[in-house]
Amino acid sequence: MLETLRQYGRERLGERGEVEGVRRRHRDRYRSQVLLAEAEWFTGRQTEWFARLRQERANLRTALDFCLSHTGEARAGLEMGGGLWSHRLGSGSLEEERHWLARNLASDRTPSPARVKALWADGWLALLRGDIASAHARLAECHTLADSLGDLLVKAHAAQFEGLIALFQDDFARAVPLLDSALQQYRAHGDPGDTWSTLFLLGLSCCLSAEPRTAALCEEGLALCETHDAQWSRAFSLWISGLRLWLTGNVERAVSALREGLGIARATDNRLALAQCLEVLAWARAGDGHREEGAELLGAAQNVWHQVGATLPGVGRLLHHRTECEDLLLQALGRARFTVRVRVGAAFTTEQAVARALGRPVPGPGAAQASASPLTPRETAVAKLVAQGLADKQIAAQLVISHRTAQGHVQRALAKLGFTSRTQIAVWVREQMPRT
Numbered sequence: 125m126l127e128t129l130r131q132y133g134r135e136r137l138g139e140r141g142e143v144e145g146v147r148r149r150h151r152d153r154y155r156s157q158v159l160l161a162e163a164e165w166f167t168g169r170q171t172e173w174f175a176r177l178r179q180e181r182a183n184l185r186t187a188l189d190f191c192l193s194h195t196g197e198a199r200a201g202l203e204m205g206g207g208l209w210s211h212r213l214g215s216g217s218l219e220e221e222r223h224w225l226a227r228n229l230a231s232d233r234t235p236s237p238a239r240v241k242a243l244w245a246d247g248w249l250a251l252l253r254g255d256i257a258s259a260h261a262r263l264a265e266c267h268t269l270a271d272s273l274g275d276l277l278v279k280a281h282a283a284q285f286e287g288l289i290a291l292f293q294d295d296f297a298r299a300v301p302l303l304d305s306a307l308q309q310y311r312a313h314g315d316p317g318d319t320w321s322t323l324f325l326l327g328l329s330c331c332l333s334a335e336p337r338t339a340a341l342c343e344e345g346l347a348l349c350e351t352h353d354a355q356w357s358r359a360f361s362l363w364i365s366g367l368r369l370w371l372t373g374n375v376e377r378a379v380s381a382l383r384e385g386l387g388i389a390r391a392t393d394n395r396l397a398l399a400q401c402l403e404v405l406a407w408a409r410a411g412d413g414h415r416e417e418g419a420e421l422l423g424a425a426q427n428v429w430h431q432v433g434a435t436l437p438g439v440g441r442l443l444h445h446r447t448e449c450e451d452l453l454l455q456a457l458g459r460a461r462f463t464v465r466v467r468v469g470a471a472f473t474t475e476q477a478v479a480r481a482l483g484r485p486v487p488g489p490g491a492a493q494a495s496a497s498p499l500t501p502r503e504t505a506v507a508k509l510v511a512q513g514l515a516d517k518q519i520a521a522q523l524v525i526s527h528r529t530a531q532g533h534v535q536r537a538l539a540k541l542g543f544t545s546r547t548q549i550a551v552w553v554r555e556q557m558p559r560t
Contacts, residue, residue, distance in 0.1 A: 158204045171356050222246060235272055257534055266281065280306045296330075329368060363486070382405045391547070398428050424480065502523075516531045
């Protein structure tokens with residue numbers, strides 16, 4: 125909505141004394157959306173919700189602001205902030221999410237499961253930003269609240285969080301039993317999303333400490349993603365599988381798993397998994413004799429880490445492998461050549477980085493915009509509306525066409541682009557359109 129129209133509408137509502145009521149209904153709508161997105165996080169609608177909530181950022185900010193600016197609404201803000209955390213991973217807005225969580229946590233200090241969830245979420249994001257001190261502070265309060273509330277799910281969150289901190293500090297002897305305990309509690313609770321995330325963390329801990337059960341944990345995580353059609357999460361599971369294979373010397377299979385994960389990360393716009401797959405692919409290719417490619421992928425990964433707002437690549441043991449890769453490339457290429465190749469990779473667009481990582485020709489600058497679209501002008505217009513999160517009925521109304529015609533345009537666009545989901549269309553549109 126144009127700002128002038130927004131201001132005019134607010135003035136009219138103010139004259140009628142309806143501003144607060146409308147804002148409350150607006151908040152209620154978006155709170156319901158966030159809670160539904162959280163409930164359906166580990167399902168076939170996972171990537172759809174990521175795209176939809178990304179499109180709704182302005183409305184979500186307005187709803188969160190209402191919670192903070194009105195007495196008695198802070199609990200709803202905590203619920204929204206905690207519910208949104210996973211949808212911020214990989215979207216490049218970790219710092220913004222921490223901003224909202226910090227404000228909501230300061231506005232409602234009453235012990236509650238919602239507060240524990242928000243503390244837990246902020247702790248996760250703090251670790252990804254490299255803020256260990258804040259993570260420890262959040263953990264201490266999580267434990268205090270878990271003890272006072274006596275809620276088993278809250279205790280599982282606290283155990284998982286403590287295990288995560290230990291993982292980031294390379295304390296695998298502590299991380300593994302804590303994550304094992306959280307996994308048992310989540311399984312008892314019957315939550316597949318929390319079960320998968322703990323399997324992922326436990327698998328990573330075991331992978332980096334060379335535990336023999338790593339392969340079984342990786343396979344279980346992948347199977348869970350397949351069962352629930354959670355493709356966004358599957359990109360992470362393929363990354364850890366690729367990491368495990370690389371660490372055990374099976375470079376060819378590692379590259380295959382990482383490339384598959386990269387393709388899914390791109391299709392689901394999972395930028396955190398994209399960075400992780402590019403990172404380990406750089407190590408694998410550099411170690412396998414493809415020095416210039418390894419340096420370019422290292423630069424591409426560094427660029428995506430920066431976009432996400434996470435420290436690269438987070439866990440201390442992984443940073444050690446990155447340093448080893450850099451040392452290898454410096455010795456093989458020399459500093460000047462190494463620096464040039466890293467800069468080339470850092471300047472890649474997402475399309476160029478993925479092409480390089482998949483062993484395909486790298487398109488030239490602006491190729492995504494310059495290339496002829498396979499879609500007709502009408503199909504392109506429909507694709508843009510799909511990218512805005514509109515359903516077929518809404519597209520029909522917007523373009524003044526029948527519902528069936530709108531459906532036909534969407535299906536033809538999917539077929540021409542070789543896609544299977546509306547989310548992939550949304551990602552394609554964002555890459556085709558010049559960034560503003």
